[in-house]
Amino acid sequence: MLTDLKDAVFKANLELARSGLVIMTFGNVSGIDRRKGIVAIKPSGVAYDSLKADDIVLVDLDGQVVEGWLNPSSDTPTHIEIYKAFPEVGGVAHAHSEFATVFAQARREIPCYGTTHADVFHGPVPLTRLLVESEVAADYERNTGKIIVERFAGIEPLGLPAVLVAGHGPFAWGRTPADAVETSVVLEQVAKMAYATIVLDPRLAPLDRHILEKHFLRKHGPDAYYGQKKEERQ
Amino acid sequence: MLTDLKDAVFKANLELARSGLVIMTFGNVSGIDRRKGIVAIKPSGVAYDSLKADDIVLVDLDGQVVEGWLNPSSDTPTHIEIYKAFPEVGGVAHAHSEFATVFAQARREIPCYGTTHADVFHGPVPLTRLLVESEVAADYERNTGKIIVERFAGIEPLGLPAVLVAGHGPFAWGRTPADAVETSVVLEQVAKMAYATIVLDPRLAPLDRHILEKHFLRKHGPDAYYGQKKEERQ
Amino acid sequence: MLTDLKDAVFKANLELARSGLVIMTFGNVSGIDRRKGIVAIKPSGVAYDSLKADDIVLVDLDGQVVEGWLNPSSDTPTHIEIYKAFPEVGGVAHAHSEFATVFAQARREIPCYGTTHADVFHGPVPLTRLLVESEVAADYERNTGKIIVERFAGIEPLGLPAVLVAGHGPFAWGRTPADAVETSVVLEQVAKMAYATIVLDPRLAPLDRHILEKHFLRKHGPDAYYGQKKEERQ
Amino acid sequence: MLTDLKDAVFKANLELARSGLVIMTFGNVSGIDRRKGIVAIKPSGVAYDSLKADDIVLVDLDGQVVEGWLNPSSDTPTHIEIYKAFPEVGGVAHAHSEFATVFAQARREIPCYGTTHADVFHGPVPLTRLLVESEVAADYERNTGKIIVERFAGIEPLGLPAVLVAGHGPFAWGRTPADAVETSVVLEQVAKMAYATIVLDPRLAPLDRHILEKHFLRKHGPDAYYGQKKEERQ
Numbered sequence: 013m014l015t016d017l018k019d020a021v022f023k024a025n026l027e028l029a030r031s032g033l034v035i036m037t038f039g040n041v042s043g044i045d046r047r048k049g050i051v052a053i054k055p056s057g058v059a060y061d062s063l064k065a066d067d068i069v070l071v072d073l074d075g076q077v078v079e080g081w082l083n084p085s086s087d088t089p090t091h092i093e094i095y096k097a098f099p100e101v102g103g104v105a106h107a108h109s110e111f112a113t114v115f116a117q118a119r120r121e122i123p124c125y126g127t128t129h130a131d132v133f134h135g136p137v138p139l140t141r142l143l144v145e146s147e148v149a150a151d152y153e154r155n156t157g158k159i160i161v162e163r164f165a166g167i168e169p170l171g172l173p174a175v176l177v178a179g180h181g182p183f184a185w186g187r188t189p190a191d192a193v194e195t196s197v198v199l200e201q202v203a204k205m206a207y208a209t210i211v212l213d214p215r216l217a218p219l220d221r222h223i224l225e226k227h228f229l230r231k232h233g234p235d236a237y238y239g240q241k242k243e244e245r246q
Numbered sequence: 247m248l249t250d251l252k253d254a255v256f257k258a259n260l261e262l263a264r265s266g267l268v269i270m271t272f273g274n275v276s277g278i279d280r281r282k283g284i285v286a287i288k289p290s291g292v293a294y295d296s297l298k299a300d301d302i303v304l305v306d307l308d309g310q311v312v313e314g315w316l317n318p319s320s321d322t323p324t325h326i327e328i329y330k331a332f333p334e335v336g337g338v339a340h341a342h343s344e345f346a347t348v349f350a351q352a353r354r355e356i357p358c359y360g361t362t363h364a365d366v367f368h369g370p371v372p373l374t375r376l377l378v379e380s381e382v383a384a385d386y387e388r389n390t391g392k393i394i395v396e397r398f399a400g401i402e403p404l405g406l407p408a409v410l411v412a413g414h415g416p417f418a419w420g421r422t423p424a425d426a427v428e429t430s431v432v433l434e435q436v437a438k439m440a441y442a443t444i445v446l447d448p449r450l451a452p453l454d455r456h457i458l459e460k461h462f463l464r465k466h467g468p469d470a471y472y473g474q475k476k477e478e479r480q
Numbered sequence: 481m482l483t484d485l486k487d488a489v490f491k492a493n494l495e496l497a498r499s500g501l502v503i504m505t506f507g508n509v510s511g512i513d514r515r516k517g518i519v520a521i522k523p524s525g526v527a528y529d530s531l532k533a534d535d536i537v538l539v540d541l542d543g544q545v546v547e548g549w550l551n552p553s554s555d556t557p558t559h560i561e562i563y564k565a566f567p568e569v570g571g572v573a574h575a576h577s578e579f580a581t582v583f584a585q586a587r588r589e590i591p592c593y594g595t596t597h598a599d600v601f602h603g604p605v606p607l608t609r610l611l612v613e614s615e616v617a618a619d620y621e622r623n624t625g626k627i628i629v630e631r632f633a634g635i636e637p638l639g640l641p642a643v644l645v646a647g648h649g650p651f652a653w654g655r656t657p658a659d660a661v662e663t664s665v666v667l668e669q670v671a672k673m674a675y676a677t678i679v680l681d682p683r684l685a686p687l688d689r690h691i692l693e694k695h696f697l698r699k700h701g702p703d704a705y706y707g708q709k710k711e712e713r714q
Numbered sequence: 715m716l717t718d719l720k721d722a723v724f725k726a727n728l729e730l731a732r733s734g735l736v737i738m739t740f741g742n743v744s745g746i747d748r749r750k751g752i753v754a755i756k757p758s759g760v761a762y763d764s765l766k767a768d769d770i771v772l773v774d775l776d777g778q779v780v781e782g783w784l785n786p787s788s789d790t791p792t793h794i795e796i797y798k799a800f801p802e803v804g805g806v807a808h809a810h811s812e813f814a815t816v817f818a819q820a821r822r823e824i825p826c827y828g829t830t831h832a833d834v835f836h837g838p839v840p841l842t843r844l845l846v847e848s849e850v851a852a853d854y855e856r857n858t859g860k861i862i863v864e865r866f867a868g869i870e871p872l873g874l875p876a877v878l879v880a881g882h883g884p885f886a887w888g889r890t891p892a893d894a895v896e897t898s899v900v901l902e903q904v905a906k907m908a909y910a911t912i913v914l915d916p917r918l919a920p921l922d923r924h925i926l927e928k929h930f931l932r933k934h935g936p937d938a939y940y941g942q943k944k945e946e947r948q
Contacts, residue, residue, distance in 0.1 A: 035432065038362065038365070056474065108362045110438060110442070113362060117359040118447045119450075126584065128649065142454060143457065152460055179457055180360060201503050207442060208579065212583070212586040213588070216587075219585075220610060220613075223610070226616045238525055239551070240525055269900060290940055291942060317939075320939060342829075342830045345910065347828060347907050348907050348910040348911050350828065351907060352911050352918060354914060354915070413828050413922070441913075444914065594819040594883065596883065662738065666738060676812070676816040677819040681820045681822070688881070694850045705788060708757070708758065
C-alpha cells in the first residue's frame with residue numbers, strides 16, 4: 013500500500029541522515045497522501061543505517077497505524093497537526109540540527125540577514141511559545157503541533173517553510189518529503205550564518221525589505237525566474 | 247577469557263574513534279564482567295587503526311592485569327572507581343571531545359537548555375571539583391575516580407550518565423560499552439549546542455523543569471514510550 | 481563551440497561543490513573567451529551531481545544565450561559586469577560560503593590580520609554598498625555587478641581578487657575559472673580566521689603594512705619567489 | 715641520497731595534508747640528518763596530491779640545494795634556524811591551521827586550560843614578537859626563525875614543541891617529521907578548545923600548576939608511565 017510514498021519517505025530519511033543534520037536517531041521525515049489521508053513516517057528509535065523502505069509506518073490522521081509492524085515516530089502527532097492545518101504541505105522533516113536548535117534553545121527567531129535566507133524564507137524564521145505544564149502533561153506531541161499552527165496564524169506556510177519550537181528544535185516542510193529535507197539543510201546553514209553574524213554585530217538591523225522581497229520572489233511565485241522550467245519549480 | 251567482553255570493548259573503542267571524538271590516542275572505553283569482577287580496557291597509547299580485539303587488556307578491580315601483554319590505559323584506576331561505586335554501569339568511555347572538554351576547562355556544568363539534553367540527561371551535566379595537590383601527587387587517576395563518585399552523592403548514575411572532570415574532560419557511561427560511547431556522542435552535541443546558546447544569550451534560564459521531565463521520562467523509566475520494544479530500551 | 485572553455489568551467493563548478501563552499505545549487509563559476517567575447521557559465525538551479533560539461537551555457541556580453549538548452553545562472557549579468565570592467569579577469573566564482581557570507585551579512589570588510597590573508601589579498605577584502613530600491617526593482621543582477629565595479633575604483637582587481645556584496649555574499653575571480661575557485665577557498669579560510677580573531681580581540685589592529693606587502697609580493701609581481709617557475713605563477 | 719629521510723618527510727607532508735590542517739599548498743614539513751647536516755623539505759607551492767617522494771628537496775644548513783630539481787619551500791630558512799638552535803629537534807612542521815593561526819593573528823599565547831594541553835606542552839604555547847621593518851625587508855624567512863629562537867631563550871624546545879609566529883601562524887617540531895605533524899594536530903585541537911574556553915570565560919585562570927606538571931610528566935621524562943615501552947616513547 014502506498015509503495016511510492018513509503019519509498020519517498022524512506023529516501024528522504026536517508027538524505028536527512030546523510031546531510032549530517034541528525035545524531036543517533038534524533039530525526040524523522042514524513043509524507044502524506046492527501047487523497048487517502050494517510051501519513052507515512054519513520055519508525056521510532058530505529059537507526060538510519062538499518063532502516064528499510066518497508067519499515068516506514070503508515071498512519072491515518074487520527075494517528076492510528078494502518079500498516080507497519082513498528083511503532084511510528086513519537087513525534088507523529090506533531091507531523092499530523094501540521095498536515096491538518098497546512099493543506100499545501102506534502103512532507104515534514106524534524107532534526108535537532110545544531111544551529112537551528114541553538115536558536116530554538118535561546119528562544120530567538122532567526123532574523124533575515126542576507127539573501128541566502130531570503131531565497132527560501134519570506135521573513136524571519138518564527139519561534140513558538142513554550143508549552144505550559146498542562147500541555148506537556150497530556151498530548152505533549154500533539155500540543156507541540158498545535159503551538160506551531162498557532163504561531164502561523166496569518167502566515168503562508170510555504171512562504172515560511174520552517175519553525176523553531178522553543179526549547180526543542182526545528183520542524184521544516186515543503187510540497188514533498190524531499191523538499192522538507194532540502195529546507196532543513198538550508199535552514200541549518202542560514203541559522204549557522206545568522207549566529208556568527210550576531211556575534212560580529214549583536215545590534216545589526218535585518219536585511220532591507222526590498223532585497224528580501226526580490227530574492228524570495230525571483231525563486232517563488234508567478235514572476236520567478238530562477239532555475240529551469242516553471243513546472244519543475246517548487 | 248571473556249572473548250565477548252573484549253570484543254564489545256574493542257568495537258566500542260573503534261566506534262569512539264570513528265565518531266570523531268578523539269584525536270591521537272586520547273580516549274578509551276572499558277566494559278565490565280560483573281560476575282567475575284573483571285574490567286576489559288584499551289591498552290595505553292595504542293593507535294586506533296592498529297588496535298586489535300586481542301590487544302584489549304583484562305584487569306581485576308584492584309587494577310592488576312589478569313590477561314594481556316600491553317599496559318592498560320593509564321586512566322584504568324578512574325574507570326575502576328566508577329565501576330565500584332555505580333553497580334548499574336557496564337561500560338565507561340573517556341574522550342577529550344571538543345566542547346565537553348571546553349566546559350570542563352571553563353569549570354562550568356552544562357545547563358539543560360533543550361530537549362536534546364533532556365532526552366539523555368536528567369538535569370545539568372555535573373562538574374567535579376579540582377584535585378588538590380596531594381591528590382595529584384599520589385594515586386592521581388584513582389583520585390580522579392573518587393572525585394567523580396563524590397560529586398554523584400545523591401545522583402542516580404544512569405539518569406545522569408556523564409560527568410565533567412574540572413580542567414580535564416568528560417567521562418560517560420551506560421549499561422554497555424556501546425551505550426557509553428553513544429552517550430559520549432550525545433554529550434558532545436549537547437555541549438556544542440549549549441556553548442552556542444550561551445554565546446547568543448549568556449543569561450538564559452534553563453529549560454522549564456516540566457519539559458525536561460517529560461523528555462527524559464518518555465525515553466526512560468516505566469512509562470517510556472519512545473522507540474520499539476520495552477525490553478530493548480536502554 | 482568553445483569546448484575547452486566549457487570543460488574548464490564545468491570542472492571548476494565541480495571543484496567549487498567538492499570544496500564544501502556551496503549548499504544545494506547556491507553557487508556558480510564562469511569563464512570567458514576574451515577574443516570571441518563569450519562567457520561560459522553554469523545553468524541556473526541545476527544540481528552539481530547531475531551537471532554535465534554539455535550543460536554549460538554560452539552567452540555573449542549582452543547576456544544573450546549563444547549556445548545551450550538550459551537557462552544560464554540568474555547571476556550571469558553580475559559575472560558579465562565583472563568581465564567588462566576587469567579585462568585581466570578570466571574566471572569568476574560565486575558561493576554563499578559560510579564566513580565570507582557572514583562578513584557580507586554583517587556588512588564588514590575582512591581586515592588583514594595575518595599572512596594567510598596577505599598571501600592572496602593585497603589589503604582588506606572590500607565590501608560593496610547596499611543596493612537602493614530602484615536598483616533592486618529593475619536589472620537587479622546587473623546592478624549587483626555595477627556596485628562591485630564601483631567599489632573597485634582605484635583598486636587593481638587581481639591584487640584584491642574578491643569582494644563582499646553587502647547582505648549577499650562573496651564573488652571571487654582570477655585569470656582562469658580554476659583560479660577563481662581557489663581564491664574562493666582561501667577567502668573562506670581567511671574569513672573564518674578573521675571572525676575568530678575578532679572574537680578574541682575586537683579591537684585588534686590589522687597586520688603591519690610592511691609584513692602584508694612582503695607576503696603579497698613574495699607570491700605576486702616581478703620579484704615573486706614563491707613556488708616553482710615564474711611562467712606558471714598566477 | 716638520504717632516501718629514508720626523504721621518504722619520512724614525504725609521508726609526513728601527506729599526513730599533514732590528510733589531517734585537514736592545510737588549505738591549498740600552505741604548509742610544509744621537513745626532517746634533518748644530523749650527521750650529514752642535510753635538511754629534507756617539501757618543494758615550494760607544489761600540490762599535495764601530485765607530490766612524490768622524489769620531489770623532496772635536500773638542502774644544507776646554509777640553505778643551498780644539494781639534491782632535487784624543484785625550489786625548496788620558501789620557509790626553508792625558518793626551518794634551518796630551528797634546526798641550528800635546537801639540536802634535539804629532528805622534524806619541523808608548518809601549517810596555517812585555523813585556530814593556532816587565530817591565536818597568532820590575535821597575538822596571544824595559548825594558555826594551558828586543561829590536561830589535553832598539559833599532555834603535550836609544558837606551559838603556555840609561546841608567541842614571538844612581530845618582525846620590524848628591516849627584518850622583513852631582507853632575509854625575512856631567516857629572521858622569522860631567529861625570533862622563534864629568541865623567544866625560546868631558557869625554554870626546553872621538546873618540552874614546548876611549538877610556537878606561534880605573531881601575525882603569521884604556528885611552527886611545531888619533534889624528534890622526527892612524524893612527531894612534528896602529530897604535535898601540529900594536537901596544537902590545533904588545544905587552540906580550538908582554548909578559544910572556546912576563553913569565549914565562555916574571558917577571565918579564567920590557567921590550570922593549576924601541579925596538574926599541568928603531573929600530566930606532562932606522566933607522558934614525558936624519566937618517570938613517565940603513559941603508553942607502552944619506555945624506548946618507544948617520544
